[in-house]
Amino acid sequence: MTQRGAAPFDPLAAVNLPGLDTPLAMRLAERIAERGPITFAEWMEACLYDSEHGYYRRGVPTVGRDGDFLTSPEVHPLFGASVGQVISELWRGKPLTVVEVGPGSGAMAESILRQLHATSADVASELSYVLVEPDAAAAERTRSRLSQVHEARRLQFCSAIAEMPSADLVVANELLDALPVHRLVARAGAWREIYVDCSRALGFHDWEWELSDGSLLDPLMGVEPSEGQIVEVSPLRAEIVESLAGRVCDGGLLLLFDYGYERSRLYASWRREGTLMTFRKHVPGDDPYVSPGETDITCHVDIDQVSEAAEGAGLRALPSRSQAEWLHDLGAAVLPSVADAGGDRSRYLAARRAAETLTDPAGLGRVAVMGFVRGEVASLSGWRGYV
C-alpha cells in the first residue's frame, strides 16, 4: 500500500479516541499504523471473524432476543418447520443428507428436526444433518442442543465449507449478507475503493484510493452511478456460493435466505449510500467503525451474482421469491402442525403472530429466498408451478 503522507499513527497514544474502544480496535489501529490503510473487506473480516475478538467468534449471543438482531429461525420454529417441509418434499424414500452452513445458535436445525420427528418420522429416521460451524465452542453448544432432538450418530459437524459432504439440501440463512465486502465510490465517472485508515484527529475513517483488484468491477458493468454513490461488492460471496452449489447432489436443492436485490435495484443510482448497516442490541446504525468486534456489520446481497455463481456450478435457478411469498405458499401446510398444542390457545396465537412477523413485507418478509436445483426435482410447494 502506498503511504498517504501522514505522520505515523501511534495507537497506544490514542486510546481515548472515539472508536478505539475495543481490544480489536487497538489491534486494527496497530495493523494500519504498520502497513497503511486496509481494504474494507479486510476490516469487516476482522470485525466479524477475528479468531479471538471477532463479532461471531467471541462466544456471546449475536442473534436472537438476547443478541443484537433477530433472524427468522430465532423468531419462531415455524420458519425451520417450513424448511422441514421442503426436506420431506425432497425425500425419495432413501437416506438423505442436509447441510446447514453458518447455523448460529442452532435454532433452525432444532425446529427442522422437531418438525420432521413430529410429522414425518420416516424422513427423520433416514436424515443425516450436517452443520458447518467454524467456531469450535459454538459447534459444541449446538451439538448438545441438537442431541436432545436427533440421534447423535446422524449429527455431524464440519469446521469449513471445504470439508462438507455432498447433500440433497444445502441451506443457509443470512450467511451471505454476513460475508466481507469491498466498498467502492463513484468519482467523476470512475470507481475508487474505500479503504480504512486511522488518524489521531479522526480515529478510523474512510480513505479513497485506486482499486485493490480490477475484477471488483465485474458486477458493475453497465451500472451508471451517480456522483459519490457508494456500492458494496463481494467476490467472496461468489466463491462460497460456487462451493456450496458444487456439493448439491442430483435431484437436490441449494436454498439461501438473505437480504438482497437484483443487481439493477441493488446498484440503482438513487441508492447513494449502499446497503451497509450495523446492529447492536437491536439498534440499527450505519457507522462500521464504532466498537469493532462488538457490532454486527451486514450488507445486502447481489441476487444476480448468487445466480451466476450457482449456475456456473451446474445448478438451475428457480425464480427468486420474497420470504413472504414463499412462506405463504408453504406455511399453510406447516402452520397447523406447529401451532397445534392440544388446544393451547396462547401457543396458537404466538404462532399466528410469528407468521405475521416472518411475512412482514417491511421486515423479514422481504428477505430473498433463492433456490437452485440440480437435475430433476420433485414438486416444491415454495415454487409451485416452477419446478
Ligand SMILES: C[S@@+](CC[C@H](N)C(=O)[O-])C[C@H]1O[C@@H](n2cnc3c(N)ncnc32)[C@H](O)[C@@H]1O
Ligand atoms: C447472520 S449470522 C446467521 C446465523 C443463523 N444462520 C441464523 O439465521 O440465526 C451469519 C452466520 O454465518 C456464519 N459464517 C460466516 N462465514 C461462514 C463460513 N465460511 N462457514 C460457516 N459459517 C459461516 C457466521 O459465523 C454466523 O454464525
